[in-house]
Amino acid sequence: GQNIDQPTEMTATEGAIVQINCTYQTSGFNGLFWYQQHAGEAPTFLSYNVLDGLEEKGRFSSFLSRSKGYSYLLLKELQMKDSASYLCALMDSNYQLIWGAGTKLIIKP
Amino acid sequence: GAVVSQHPSWVICKSGTSVKIECRSLDFQATTMFWYRQFPKQSLMLMATSNEGSKATYEQGVEKDKFLINHASLTLSTLTVTSAHPEDSSFYICSARLAGGKETQYFGPGTRLLVL
Numbered sequence: 001g002q003n004i005d006q007p008t009e010m011t012a013t014e015g016a017i018v019q020i021n022c023t024y025q026t027s028g029f030n031g032l033f034w035y036q037q038h039a040g041e042a043p044t045f046l047s048y049n050v051l052d053g054l055e056e057k058g059r060f061s062s063f064l065s066r067s068k069g070y071s072y073l074l075l076k077e078l079q080m081k082d083s084a085s086y087l088c089a090l091m092d093s094n095y096q097l098i099w100g101a102g103t104k105l106i107i108k109p
Numbered sequence: 110g111a112v113v114s115q116h117p118s119w120v121i122c123k124s125g126t127s128v129k130i131e132c133r134s135l136d137f138q139a140t141t142m143f144w145y146r147q148f149p150k151q152s153l154m155l156m157a158t159s160n161e162g163s164k165a166t167y168e169q170g171v172e173k174d175k176f177l178i179n180h181a182s183l184t185l186s187t188l189t190v191t192s193a194h195p196e197d198s199s200f201y202i203c204s205a206r207l208a209g210g211k212e213t214q215y216f217g218p219g220t221r222l223l224v225l
Binding site: 040042045097 | 143151152153158214215216217218219
């Protein structure tokens with residue numbers, strides 16, 4: 001089976017950097033996604049990693065280590081609008097997404 | 110690109126009525142669409158996977174006779190909640206995957222259903 005773990009909640013300060021970790025166990029792997037979800041809204045796509053390493057996209061970066069079953073989302077220069085839930089999702093061998101419970105990120109001034 | 114729309118965005122209905130939610134991929138063809146449900150402060154729960162021209166695949170515990178899914182074209186899937194009850198009140202979100210693609214799902218804005 002599959003299992004995904006990410007912290008329930010994190011707090012960070014405006015302008016700072018925060019790293020949201022995601023660990024997983026799976027028998028089949030076709031990539032790992034990060035989505036952002038603001039309260040009351042649908043998720044929006046942030047990143048997709050299928051090979052090991054760091055993918056940088058503006059203020060957001062995502063890292064994957066397949067051997068360790070580990071990914072993180074790095075957010076730099078935090079802004080108040082970054083307050084949201086961040087969902088880690090694993091794509092299994094059937095190309096279906098298995099979702100983590102999400103990490104609620106609270107940004108303080 | 111990769112825009113998905115949902116209609117309606119809000120539905121309030123009486124218990125026992127049926128509600129139809131549309132999900133459209135506006136600028137791409139989606140072989141596969143997904144229907145999710147999300148209760149407050151909980152994660153997304155996949156209800157069913159909808160493939161164009163074939164029957165939907167429902168997740169365990171989701172009643173296929175209650176949640177009717179039709180994926181008649183490469184740009185439209187519909188979810189009908191039949192005989193809705195207050196416990197069906199939730200945030201219903203669809204997503205679409207590019208035809209021929211096996212990666213990113215693009216989400217619609219969601220439909221809030223409140224059953225009185």
